[in-house]
Amino acid sequence: MKHRTGTFTAIAATVICAIIIAYFCLPYYARQALIHLYPKIDDCELFFRDTVSAPETPYLWAKSHDYNRIGFTAEETAYLDSMETVSFLIVRKDSILVEDYRNGWSDSMTSNIYSCTKSIVSLLAGAAYDEGCIASLDDPVSEYIPSYTKGLQAEVTVKDLLTMSGGMAWDEAYSSLFSLTTHGYYGNDLFDLVTKLEVSEKPGLQYDYRSGETQLLAFVVEAATGTTLSAYAEEKLWKPLGAEHDAYWLLDKENGDEKAFCCFHTTARDAARFGALMLDYGKWEGQQIISRDYMQQALSPAVHLKNEWGEDSLDYYGYQFWIQKYKGREYRLMRGMLGQYIVAIPEYDAVMVRLGKKRSDEYVRESTVDLFEYMDMALRILEEDARN
Numbered sequence: 001m002k003h004r005t006g007t008f009t010a011i012a013a014t015v016i017c018a019i020i021i022a023y024f025c026l027p028y029y030a031r032q033a034l035i036h037l038y039p040k041i042d043d044c045e046l047f048f049r050d051t052v053s054a055p056e057t058p059y060l061w062a063k064s065h066d067y068n069r070i071g072f073t074a075e076e077t078a079y080l081d082s083m084e085t086v087s088f089l090i091v092r093k094d095s096i097l098v099e100d101y102r103n104g105w106s107d108s109m110t111s112n113i114y115s116c117t118k119s120i121v122s123l124l125a126g127a128a129y130d131e132g133c134i135a136s137l138d139d140p141v142s143e144y145i146p147s148y149t150k151g152l153q154a155e156v157t158v159k160d161l162l163t164m165s166g167g168m169a170w171d172e173a174y175s176s177l178f179s180l181t182t183h184g185y186y187g188n189d190l191f192d193l194v195t196k197l198e199v200s201e202k203p204g205l206q207y208d209y210r211s212g213e214t215q216l217l218a219f220v221v222e223a224a225t226g227t228t229l230s231a232y233a234e235e236k237l238w239k240p241l242g243a244e245h246d247a248y249w250l251l252d253k254e255n256g257d258e259k260a261f262c263c264f265h266t267t268a269r270d271a272a273r274f275g276a277l278m279l280d281y282g283k284w285e286g287q288q289i290i291s292r293d294y295m296q297q298a299l300s301p302a303v304h305l306k307n308e309w310g311e312d313s314l315d316y317y318g319y320q321f322w323i324q325k326y327k328g329r330e331y332r333l334m335r336g337m338l339g340q341y342i343v344a345i346p347e348y349d350a351v352m353v354r355l356g357k358k359r360s361d362e363y364v365r366e367s368t369v370d371l372f373e374y375m376d377m378a379l380r381i382l383e384e385d386a387r388n
Contacts, residue, residue: 028188030177033185039112040357041111041112041114041355042112043250043263044112044248044250044265047252047259047263048254048255049249049250049251050230050249050251051247052247054239054243054244054270055238055242058242059243059244059285061091061094061096061272064092064095066097067096067097067098069385072100076377079373080100080102083357083359084103084358085354086101086102086103086109086357087102087105087353088354088377089269089271089272089352089354090351090352090381091276092348092350094276097381107267107269109267110248110267111268111355112262112340113266113271113340113342116264116274116334116340117260117262117264118334119320120233120264121260121261121320122162122217122298123236123237123277124218124221124229124233124237125162125217125220125221125319126295127232127290128225129291130290133224134220137162138159141153141157141166144220145216145219145223147195148195150198151199152167152202156168156199157204158217160203160213161216163317163318164210164317164320165203165205165302165305166216167199167203167205168198168212168213169199170211172210172211174337181211184215184259185262185263188253190252190256193215194216194219195219204305206305207302207307207314208308209308212261214261215260218257218260218261219257228258229249229257229260230258236290237289241277242273242284245267245269245270247264247270248265248266250263268353271353272342274342275342275343275351275352275353277290278321279344279346279349279350281295281299282295297318297319298319299318299319301315301323302317302318303315316365321334324343326375331346332344335371339354339368339370339371340354340355341371343374343378352378
């Protein structure tokens with residue numbers, strides 16, 4: 001019996017040692033992924049970050065005289081809870097009509113808005129283009145990142161990155177330990193990661209969702225403007241928009257690069273300001289923050305491209321913004337991987353923001369069905385408010 005116990009102990013010790021050795025042989029990003037597992041909306045404390053400071057005198061949303069008068073049905077409430085919603089906000093005509101917080105959330109708590117961040121990078125590219133820092137959207141990326149000339153890299157333009165048609169050999173997988181997306185999120189070498197990847201498809205022909213192309217676009221913006229993404233966002237967006245709270249942009253390391261494809265942290269109220277920019281084509285409170293010309297291009301589908309299924313005429317993606325056809329109308333939106341949505345609803349001059357910890361796994365073409373559930377809630381409330 002003692003012999004068996006000793007043998008078992010020796011085997012267990014060997015296995016444990018092997019696991020420890022294997023763990024330390026993993027690349028840095030994979031070790032971090034094993035520690036922290038799947039991304040979470042409250043990941044701000046896990047990473048180094050830059051602060052995007054709010055102005056000293058913010059613009060505060062007014063509350064509608066019908067503020068929270070129209071509630072959710074029992075079925076809607078159950079769905080919001082099932083999707084672990086933390087914030088649901090409707091702003092109509094510059095006033096908050098509905099404001100709902102769950103799971104201990106509040107109007108001052110920030111959430112990672114994940115790929116909604118990509119649309120922010122597009123806005124910053126627009127600001128750089130408006131200023132002349134980016135001379136032309138048809139400029140090759142190598143004009144701003146001189147090392148980006150290996151093979152087909154030399155053919156990639158700024159517009160190709162904006163429309164996710166840059167042909168980058170990027171692996172858009174969220175649950176794989178060794179995917180490039182995991183590497184980007186948990187790694188500490190973003191610049192090398194995206195600038196050294198080959199371009200495996202001819203650029204400018206077909207849309208394919210690649211987070212790495214947004215990250216490369218961010219490096220173009222930084223090179224063109226000579227400043228960090230966070231500082232440029234503060235100057236061109238956060239302060240002109242009168243943000244109520246500081247935002248945070250997660251970095252790949254201390255004093256490192258912003259995770260431009262995923263990781264802007266803000267509140268629901270401040271996220272709604274991006275919706276207002278979509279509604280009014282770059283104008284905020286009478287001031288043209290981003291030129292109307294750029295915004296019209298950004299919010300229009302890049303129909304010259306094939307879509308992700310190889311079909312002619314892409315009809316749902318512009319310059320890092322989504323275009324959603326729903327119930328006979330067209331909506332412009334920003335969206336993130338855990339069901340973060342910022343939606344412009346033109347027929348009611350309204351914006352919907354939904355933040356949460358979960359989204360549906362069921363797709364209808366390019367969109368998951370939870371988006372339609374939230375749209376139905378918002379449209380019902382807005383229609384009822386309009387009738388009254």
